Structures are given as C-alpha cells and as structure tokens.
Amino acid sequence: MVAKSIAKKSLLFRVRLTWVSAIVLIVLVFLFLKVIPFGEATYTKNYATWLKSGKGFIYNFTPAERVDEKSGSLPRLVGDPVYFSVFTPRTFSKAKVTIKYKSNLTEKTPIIEAGVLADNIVWQYELKPVQNNYLDYLDTVWNNIFEPNVNLLQLDKNYSNISDFLDDVRAGTIKDCPNGPTSCLATYNYSPEFNFRLADARESLPVDFDIPLRGAHVMLIYINEEPLRFDFNFVDLNQDKKPDPIQLILSKDKNIIATSDLLDTDGNEESGKEKIKQLSLEKRDLPPGVYKLEIKITDDVVIKNIKASLGRFVFANKVWPVSVGKKLSFFTSASYIQAKAYGPASVQNIEFDGQSFNLSEPYKQFEFASDKQSNFKNIELEKDDVIFENNGVFSFSGASLFNPLLKKVDSHFTPNKEIKYVLANYKSPDEGGIYKVATAEFNVKNAYREQGKYSFMLAIPGLKADDDFNDYLEIKEIKIEFTGRNIWQKIFGINK
Amino acid sequence: MENNKLSKQILTKEALYFVFFLWLALIILEMLFPNIVLVYFNLNYLFLLIIFLSIFIFIKK
Numbered sequence: 001m002v003a004k005s006i007a008k009k010s011l012l013f014r015v016r017l018t019w020v021s022a023i024v025l026i027v028l029v030f031l032f033l034k035v036i037p038f039g040e041a042t043y044t045k046n047y048a049t050w051l052k053s054g055k056g057f058i059y060n061f062t063p064a065e066r067v068d069e070k071s072g073s074l075p076r077l078v079g080d081p082v083y084f085s086v087f088t089p090r091t092f093s094k095a096k097v098t099i100k101y102k103s104n105l106t107e108k109t110p111i112i113e114a115g116v117l118a119d120n121i122v123w124q125y126e127l128k129p130v131q132n133n134y135l136d137y138l139d140t141v142w143n144n145i146f147e148p149n150v151n152l153l154q155l156d157k158n159y160s161n162i163s164d165f166l167d168d169v170r171a172g173t174i175k176d177c178p179n180g181p182t183s184c185l186a187t188y189n190y191s192p193e194f195n196f197r198l199a200d201a202r203e204s205l206p207v208d209f210d211i212p213l214r215g216a217h218v219m220l221i222y223i224n225e226e227p228l229r230f231d232f233n234f235v236d237l238n239q240d241k242k243p244d245p246i247q248l249i250l251s252k253d254k255n256i257i258a259t260s261d262l263l264d265t266d267g268n269e270e271s272g273k274e275k276i277k278q279l280s281l282e283k284r285d286l287p288p289g290v291y292k293l294e295i296k297i298t299d300d301v302v303i304k305n306i307k308a309s310l311g312r313f314v315f316a317n318k319v320w321p322v323s324v325g326k327k328l329s330f331f332t333s334a335s336y337i338q339a340k341a342y343g344p345a346s347v348q349n350i351e352f353d354g355q356s357f358n359l360s361e362p363y364k365q366f367e368f369a370s371d372k373q374s375n376f377k378n379i380e381l382e383k384d385d386v387i388f389e390n391n392g393v394f395s396f397s398g399a400s401l402f403n404p405l406l407k408k409v410d411s412h413f414t415p416n417k418e419i420k421y422v423l424a425n426y427k428s429p430d431e432g433g434i435y436k437v438a439t440a441e442f443n444v445k446n447a448y449r450e451q452g453k454y455s456f457m458l459a460i461p462g463l464k465a466d467d468d469f470n471d472y473l474e475i476k477e478i479k480i481e482f483t484g485r486n487i488w489q490k491i492f493g494i495n496k
Numbered sequence: 497m498e499n500n501k502l503s504k505q506i507l508t509k510e511a512l513y514f515v516f517f518l519w520l521a522l523i524i525l526e527m528l529f530p531n532i533v534l535v536y537f538n539l540n541y542l543f544l545l546i547i548f549l550s551i552f553i554f555i556k557k
Contacts, residue, residue, distance in 0.1 A: 027522075034532045
C-alpha cells in the first residue's frame with residue numbers, strides 16, 4: 001500500500017515537473033519572439049496556402065471593394081490604392097518588402113508601387129517602385145548606365161559615367177539640352193541635386209495671400225537673396241476627435257533649414273468651435289534658389305491667409321481651396337488634373353485649359369486631361385471645396401508662375417522628343433515563370449505605427465474597380481524582412 | 497494491471513492540468529503583450545482541448 005503510494009507520488013512529481021517545465025519553455029519561446037534579440041525577423045504571407053494556425057502578421061488587403069477574392073484562388077487587386085498592415089512585436093529600422101505577383105494590367109496602368117505610411121498627420125506614404133513599364137521599355141531601347149542606387153538612361157550616349165552627368169545637372173547645363181534640366185531630364189525615385197534658376201527673377205514685393213486652403217500643402221518658394229518671412233493664420237475647425245498640431249518645415253534638397261511648431265493642447269476637439277491660430281517662420285541670408293515649405297496640418301485645419309515677404313511661390317502637387325465664396329481662377333503646370341468635390345455643393349463644371357469638364361459626383365476623384373502643349377494651364381471653377389492634385393505645381397497668380405520640378409516618370413509621363421535623359425533608382429522585377437518578384441526597401445525608423453502595426457500600401461495609379469476592364473494584379477506572396485537593433489545595441493543605446 | 501490503470505488516470509488528469517495552465521499562461525502573456533501569441537496560434541484550439549479532456553475524464557470516472 002505504502003509502496004503504491006510512493007510510486008504514485010514519484011510518477012506525479014515527474015509528470016508535473018515535465019509539464020511545468022514545458023509551460024515555462026513555451027512562455028520563454030514566446031518572450032523570445034516578442035523581444036527578437038537578434039534584431040531580424042521575416043514575416044511571410046502566402047496567399048496560396050489555406051492552413052492558418054493564428055492571425056498571422058500580415059493582415060488582409062483593404063478596402064474590400066478594391067480586392068477580388070472570388071474570381072481566383074489568389075487575391076486580385078482591382079482598384080487603387082490597396083492597403084495592408086503588418087504586426088510586429090517590436091519596432092524596426094528597415095523593412096524589405098518582396099512581392100510575388102502576376103500582372104494582368106493594361107498599358108493604362110504602367111506603374112506599380114509599394115509604400116509605407118510615413119506620416120499620419122498628412123497621411124503620407126513613402127513610395128518605392130515595384131514595376132515601371134516606361135523604364136523597362138526605355139532600358140531596351142536607350143543607353144543605360146548602372147551604378148549602385150542610380151541608373152542613367154540616355155537617348156544618345158552623351159555621358160559615359162553618371163557622376164559627370166550629375167555634375168552637369170548641378171550646374172544646370174546638360175549636353176544636348178539647351179533649355180536646361182527641367183525640359184529634357186525626367187527622374188524616378190531619385191532626386192538629383194539641382195539648383196533651379198529663375199531666368200528673370202525680378203524684385204518681389206510682400207503679398208497677402210487670402211485664398212483659404214484646407215489641409216496640408218507644400219509651397220515652393222524662389223528666393224533671390226531677399227529675407228524670407230511667412231505669417232500664417234490658421235482656422236482649426238475642431239470637427240474631428242484628433243488633436244491638430246501645426247508644423248512648418250523649410251527645406252532645400254531634403255536638408256531641413258528651419259521649423260516652426262504649434263501643438264494643439266486646448267482640448268476642443270470635436271466641439272465644432274473654430275479657433276484661430278497663428279504661426280510664423282522667418283529666415284534671412286538664404287542663398288538664391290528654390291526652397292520647400294511644408295505646411296503639415298490635418299484636414300481639420302484651414303490655412304486662412306498667408307502674409308509673405310515675397311510673392312514668388314507656387315503650391316506643389318495639391319491645392320484644396322475652401323470658403324472662397326467667389327469664382328476662382330488659378331494655373332497648373334501639368335497636363336492633367338485630378339479633382340474631387342468634397343461635398344454635393346461642390347459638384348460643378350470645371351474649365352480646364354479652355355475645355356469644360358463635368359465634376360458630376362461628390363467624394364469621387366475625376367481625372368481631366370488637356371491635349372494642348374501650353375506650359376501653364378488655366379483652371380476656373382464656380383464653387384470651391386474641390387481637391388486638385390497632379391504631378392506639377394499650382395499657382396493663384398499669373399505673375400508668380402514658375403515650375404522648378406523635374407519631370408517624373410510616373411503614370412502620367414508622356415514620352416516626348418524633349419526628354420533625352422532619365423535618372424532613376426529602379427530595378428526591374430525578376431521574372432521567374434508566370435509570377436514576377438519585386439523588392440522594395442523602406443526606412444521604417446520613423447514610420448507611423450499604430451497598435452503594433454505598420455501600414456503598407458500597394459499603388460497602381462489608374463487602376464479602377466468600377467470600370468469595364470478585366471485588369472488586375474494577382475498577389476501570390478508578400479514577404480517582409482525587418483531589421484533593427486539587436487538586444488545588445490538596444491541595451492547600450494547604439495543606433496542602427 | 498492496476499498500476500497501469502492508475503498511471504493512465506494520472507496522465508489524463510495531468511494532461512488536462514497542463515493544457516489548462518498553458519492556456520492560462522498564454523492568456524496572461526497575451527494580456528501583457530497584445531497579439532504576441534495570437535499571431536502564431538489561436539488559443540481557442542487549447543480551450544477546445546480543455547473541454548474534450550474534461551469530458552473524457554468525467555466519463556471515465
């Protein structure tokens with residue numbers, strides 16, 4: 001009897017020791033996966049496999065109406081853009097995204113890009129190339145010089161190395177290009193050092209710009225040795241829950257020169273009570289050239305007016321005039337505009353470059369193109385609260401029109417006789433069987449992360465879910481390799 | 497023969513304790529670090545195992 005009891009206790013002890021150790025071990029394994037002590041982790045989602053034991057790290061594509069999951073065994077992206085988020089147990093500094101896909105796209109959608117949400121205030125994604133059909137084509141017919149992180153495509157072989165070409169771009173005089181780099185050089189995913197010079201930069205008097213603009217805007221200012229001072233009046237609409245900080249960033253060639261910040265600490269969010277806010281930015285003794293002034297605000301804030309020390313400025317890529325209360329006329333450098341009425345009251349006919357276009361529905365983006373070859377095109381609208389976007393600049397004054405932007409090989413690129421050079425940081429996707437494999441690398445050190453998730457995007461400009469074309473991008477696999485500091489670098493505060 | 501039966505009984509009960517305490521430990525871990533377990537493994541499978549083992553022990557009694 002006693003022997004039996006001892007045997008039972010001995011067995012019980014051994015069994016319990018085993019399972020308690022197993023639980024401790026399993027918990028330690030999960031803690032190891034949380035800390036990722038070596039600073040490297042790879043997460044993969046293969047859409048061809050059906051077995052799922054957990055939620056997985058890579059979440060499904062959204063919005064659902066831009067993804068067709070019924071027509072085939074793999075998800076098909078039928079609209080642009082499509083988002084997905086990736087959960088990571090900790091933060092990382094770099095992410096290498098590898099996408100295995102099959103393209104059933106038409107020539108109307110020559111570009112595929114991947115992006116990571118870099119800024120949640122202005123909702124800005126840092127985009128990197130996946131596939132660019134224009135560059136793939138030019139690579140076969142033009143002369144191509146490869147160097148790490150940049151390649152130069154040229155119609156005629158005027159340059160034998162890229163550094164000579166970059167020196168000439170910096171100086172503003174490239175071979176076989178009498179009108180300067182803005183006329184015959186196009187870029188993609190690469191910004192060369194380029195000092196734009198305005199041919200007849202006359203003295204510019206201070207201006208009071210009083211067209212209210214809603215949300216974030218980017219101004220390009222041409223300074224010709226005069227002091228720079230911008231005084232902004234903002235209206236915080238307090239219509240949504242989030243705080244509305246305001247930030248002004250003055251930069252040149254990606255180098256920040258001055259910043260000015262105003263935090264939103266009054267706690268009136270969602271009250272509907274409007275609040276006037278002021279913020280200024282001043283900088284003297286700046287060498288002549290084009291400077292970028294980013295006005296980082298949420299869509300809950302309106303730039304009521306701007307008092308500027310000079311009138312030589314344009315808005316890059318986007319304008320959103322609101323509460324003007326009168327007919328509005330302004331200019332753009334691009335041959336197309338993407339327009340979205342922000343409410344039913346803004347539905348109207350828009351005059352663009354002498355042609356009338358119907359903005360027939362609210363909250364839907366329409367694209368209107370002009371086939372005329374003029375440098376600047378006029379836009380006229382009866383009612384405001386319309387968001388205008390394109391790859392050029394916008395100006396509200398005919399006297400201050402200038403376009404310092406180099407042409408981009410984006411989805412609106414039109415190859416013409418003038419373009420003789422393309423500078424790009426691009427690698428064509430690998431073609432292995434029916435699926436292509438493309439890789440994009442991102443710096444995610446300062447990327448926006450919410451609830452442990454990074455937000456990614458796949459952009460196929462021009463792809464529409466509600467058209468009659470059966471065009472899509474089929475995704476087979478997404479692999480994301482994250483790298484960051486290892487545990488020793490974290491403990492000793494070494495940055496990576 | 498009797499010893500063997502005893503061992504089987506002990507092992508079944510201990511298996512239930514193991515699964516239950518593992519489930520509890522993983523839930524605590526999940527509460528401390530959200531998503532850390534659920535991304536790999538669905539805890540409902542463990543919960544189902546607990547129910548099956550409990551029913552099995554109850555029937556055998």
